[in-house]
Amino acid sequence: MKENAQEKYLKRKARQAEKALIKEREEAERIALQKKLDERFMRRAITQAKKAAAIGEVPIGCVIVHDGRVIASGYNRRNTDHSTLSHAEITAIKRAARVLGDWRLEDCTIYITLEPCQMCAGAIVQARCPRAVIGAMNPKAGCAGSIIDMFSMKEFNHRVQTERGVLGEQCSELLKKFFEELRAGKAQV
Amino acid sequence: MKENAQEKYLKRKARQAEKALIKEREEAERIALQKKLDERFMRRAITQAKKAAAIGEVPIGCVIVHDGRVIASGYNRRNTDHSTLSHAEITAIKRAARVLGDWRLEDCTIYITLEPCQMCAGAIVQARCPRAVIGAMNPKAGCAGSIIDMFSMKEFNHRVQTERGVLGEQCSELLKKFFEELRAGKAQV
Numbered sequence: 001m002k003e004n005a006q007e008k009y010l011k012r013k014a015r016q017a018e019k020a021l022i023k024e025r026e027e028a029e030r031i032a033l034q035k036k037l038d039e040r041f042m043r044r045a046i047t048q049a050k051k052a053a054a055i056g057e058v059p060i061g062c063v064i065v066h067d068g069r070v071i072a073s074g075y076n077r078r079n080t081d082h083s084t085l086s087h088a089e090i091t092a093i094k095r096a097a098r099v100l101g102d103w104r105l106e107d108c109t110i111y112i113t114l115e116p117c118q119m120c121a122g123a124i125v126q127a128r129c130p131r132a133v134i135g136a137m138n139p140k141a142g143c144a145g146s147i148i149d150m151f152s153m154k155e156f157n158h159r160v161q162t163e164r165g166v167l168g169e170q171c172s173e174l175l176k177k178f179f180e181e182l183r184a185g186k187a188q189v
Numbered sequence: 190m191k192e193n194a195q196e197k198y199l200k201r202k203a204r205q206a207e208k209a210l211i212k213e214r215e216e217a218e219r220i221a222l223q224k225k226l227d228e229r230f231m232r233r234a235i236t237q238a239k240k241a242a243a244i245g246e247v248p249i250g251c252v253i254v255h256d257g258r259v260i261a262s263g264y265n266r267r268n269t270d271h272s273t274l275s276h277a278e279i280t281a282i283k284r285a286a287r288v289l290g291d292w293r294l295e296d297c298t299i300y301i302t303l304e305p306c307q308m309c310a311g312a313i314v315q316a317r318c319p320r321a322v323i324g325a326m327n328p329k330a331g332c333a334g335s336i337i338d339m340f341s342m343k344e345f346n347h348r349v350q351t352e353r354g355v356l357g358e359q360c361s362e363l364l365k366k367f368f369e370e371l372r373a374g375k376a377q378v
Binding site: 078079081082083084085086087090093094097098100101102103104105117118119120121122123125126127141143147148150153155156157 | 268272279287289290293306310315316332337344
């Protein structure tokens with residue numbers, strides 16, 4: 001009888017250990033899948049950023065994802081449109097709201113190749129967007145962790161879960177190349 | 190000779206005093222005129238806010254003044270347009286940029302009936318708007334002095350000279366009345 005009780009105890013322990021292992025594996029798979037998805041959508045944002053570069057604008061791109069698909073995108077057109085509001089994020093947020101028929105971008109993830117400025121970070125908070133994925137950080141002007149973090153301010157009524165540095169190298173490289181070419185162009189003038 | 194020197198000294202002093210007085214008066218006149226102008230343009234912003242109330246939106250209005258005349262206006266249409274970007278300030282900034290053909294709203298003053306949120310305050314900074322005149326403050330969510338002051342942050346590359354409380358009572362009253370009517374309407378349901 002005593003051995004039986006011990007056997008039972010060991011079996012229960014084994015089952016518990018197995019369950020914990022499965023849970024751990026599932027969590028690791030979930031994280032790996034999320035990373036893969038984030039990188040996939042960041043590539044879509046990079047495609048948008050390249051559209052900006054093609055018209056001589058600072059290459060910054062953005063896509064908004066809802067239910068696993070891109071519902072809106074935007075790229076920087078500030079000089080082309082002569083408008084402060086033509087930042088990639090503002091354009092994408094406007095389009096996403098139109099698609100969803102709601103000013104609240106609930107259940108959406110916003111992918112941005114560069115850490116947002118104060119206006120765009122503010123718009124993401126105002127839109128109640130629950131999650132943001134950022135490519136390159138912007139140490140001099142970024143407002144999602146660099147000079148301030150508007151996504152985690154306790155003073156605001158909404159906080160944005162944030163992933164930073166997704167394909168960050170590629171996003172940075174795009175900007176670096178753009179400014180190098182700009183300087184080279186200017187040097188020729 | 191000695192008396193003459195003293196006379197000269199006294200005359201000079203009198204002239205200096207007179208000049209200082211004139212300067213002081215001019216400054217007082219300038220301030221009084223600016224106050225009058227600010228109130229006049231704030232009334233225009235209040236007219237915009239009333240347009241919002243008329244369509245059942247929180248009454249917030251905005252005008253942008255350049256060279257002494259209103260070049261753009263906007264009012265809150267967030268629920269009507271299903272768009273986060275339909276705040277009064279964003280609409281007005283977009284229109285002003287179109288009028289000036291520049292994303293920089295230099296030499297402009299923005300008049301807002303309510304202290305701006307983080308997105309709108311950010312947009313005003315991004316647009317390099319040099320001056321903002323605010324009606325009522327928004328202690329729970331305002332980002333131009335209440336929960337933070339985005340107009341005077343040393344971390345940003347632009348600061349906005351700010352006037353607060355211009356026709357503040359009237360602007361507040363408009364909001365108070367709107368919410369009272371909203372509650373009364375809800376109570377009837």
